[in-house]
Amino acid sequence: MKKGLLKIIGISSACILISLLATSFFGCGEEKEEKARGPLVDVYRDMFEEIYNHLMNDVPVVDGDVETDFGDSNAWAPALFYSLKKEGIATEKELNLAREMVEREIRLIESLSEGLLESLDDTDKLMEVYIGVAGLFIAYEATGNESYKVAIEEYLDAFKPWAHDSIEALLLLNLQTDTPYGSIPPYGATTVLGGIAGFYLQYYFSVGDSEKASYYAGIGTDILSSLDELVYDTDSNNYRYSIDAENDFIYLYSNVTTFQGLIRAYFYSGEENYLQRAKEIIETMEELYSEVYGGYFAAEDVSNAPHYGEEYIALSAQNYITYAFLLLYQETGDSKYLDRVENTLSFIETKLYQDGIVYHDLINGVRADWDCPGCNYQVLYYIYLYDRLLKGKAIIE
Numbered sequence: 001m002k003k004g005l006l007k008i009i010g011i012s013s014a015c016i017l018i019s020l021l022a023t024s025f026f027g028c029g030e031e032k033e034e035k036a037r038g039p040l041v042d043v044y045r046d047m048f049e050e051i052y053n054h055l056m057n058d059v060p061v062v063d064g065d066v067e068t069d070f071g072d073s074n075a076w077a078p079a080l081f082y083s084l085k086k087e088g089i090a091t092e093k094e095l096n097l098a099r100e101m102v103e104r105e106i107r108l109i110e111s112l113s114e115g116l117l118e119s120l121d122d123t124d125k126l127m128e129v130y131i132g133v134a135g136l137f138i139a140y141e142a143t144g145n146e147s148y149k150v151a152i153e154e155y156l157d158a159f160k161p162w163a164h165d166s167i168e169a170l171l172l173l174n175l176q177t178d179t180p181y182g183s184i185p186p187y188g189a190t191t192v193l194g195g196i197a198g199f200y201l202q203y204y205f206s207v208g209d210s211e212k213a214s215y216y217a218g219i220g221t222d223i224l225s226s227l228d229e230l231v232y233d234t235d236s237n238n239y240r241y242s243i244d245a246e247n248d249f250i251y252l253y254s255n256v257t258t259f260q261g262l263i264r265a266y267f268y269s270g271e272e273n274y275l276q277r278a279k280e281i282i283e284t285m286e287e288l289y290s291e292v293y294g295g296y297f298a299a300e301d302v303s304n305a306p307h308y309g310e311e312y313i314a315l316s317a318q319n320y321i322t323y324a325f326l327l328l329y330q331e332t333g334d335s336k337y338l339d340r341v342e343n344t345l346s347f348i349e350t351k352l353y354q355d356g357i358v359y360h361d362l363i364n365g366v367r368a369d370w371d372c373p374g375c376n377y378q379v380l381y382y383i384y385l386y387d388r389l390l391k392g393k394a395i396i397e
Contacts (some may be wrong), residue, residue: 038125074374076374077101078098153212186254195257255281280297297313
């Protein structure tokens with residue numbers, strides 16, 4: 001068994017993700033860590049610093065909640081700030097913010113105790129609790145706080161009946177119409193399940209080798225096996241949007257989130273088939289690359305696919321595929337993946353970014369006038385990982 005420490009997420013990292021830095025652990029307390037520090041990154045420094053300043057100064061957080069996103073901030077702000085803590089350079093303000101978000105995620109996880117869907121009064125909360133665990137993993141790594149580990153286990157146990165035991169039934173659901181409280185737009189069940197497979201496998205890398213880690217890893221690999229059987233299209237090397245064979249269009253989200261599970265399964269087991277599948281699906285995503293715009297479409301432009309006729313390029317999609325490129329470069333050393341990281345970040349900077357904000361998407365060449373703060377935190381986190389990689393500091397240790 002190949003034993004390595006896979007640092008995220010996010011998916012994915014999410015999602016989710018996920019997922020995905022220094023080796024030292026601190027105690028359960030989160031003491032002040034005020035140290036003079038220079039720039040956090042050298043790559044895309046101006047954009048990084050301007051986004052950071054906007055998020056820290058202009059985006060309100062109420063009891064750990066950024067109300068203008070779907071929980072992404074709860075994933076990626078803690079992922080960044082607790083990574084800085086592991087290096088001993090996080091500020092008190094950063095850690096206070098990260099702690100608030102993690103504690104909100106724990107409260108949401110506790111609301112799952114009566115049943116996954118029944119205990120949540122709306123799908124916004126379901127999405128928040130789903131993706132927010134990505135930050136909780138990094139928080140545990142940085143602090144060793146036992147309550148964080150307990151919450152992670154409660155999360156994984158709560159999702160098991162839904163994501164593992166009833167996976168075929170879930171894949172048959174139309175998440176836009178068949179959920180009790182409304183729509184989970186518009187990603188589809190494969191996307192959700194691919195990301196959660198990564199979360200089950202992440203437990204081993206964040207918490208350590210144990211009987212429980214093996215148990216959760218087994219659930220994660222079982223989910224991947226089911227996805228291979230039920231939604232993988234061998235002709236196109238693509239995880240379909242749903243179990244419906246007619247949905248055979250290439251869809252970026254269902255693949256970049258399932259990548260999160262595949263790459264963790266590879267590092268956990270050392271089995272080359274996981275790495276090979278991960279490389280194949282990411283290569284398929286090149287068919288979604290737009291030479292005109294320089295980014296990746298969310299889906300093929302066919303009538304039954306999401307965003308038909310919109311030439312839709314979303315920031316979150318660029319984030320997740322950037323993370324996949326980073327990990328594939330880390331493992332293979334193939335410079336094409338590093339080139340793709342650079343190309344995608346350049347697209348974000350030139351097409352979606354202005355004055356401290358990365359906007360949500362590009363539709364038919366027109367940039368959105370609204371943004372998701374969580375996806376902006378995700379941009380910061382992946383630029384931070386890119387900077388580490390260029391400096392010879394492994395994302396995977």
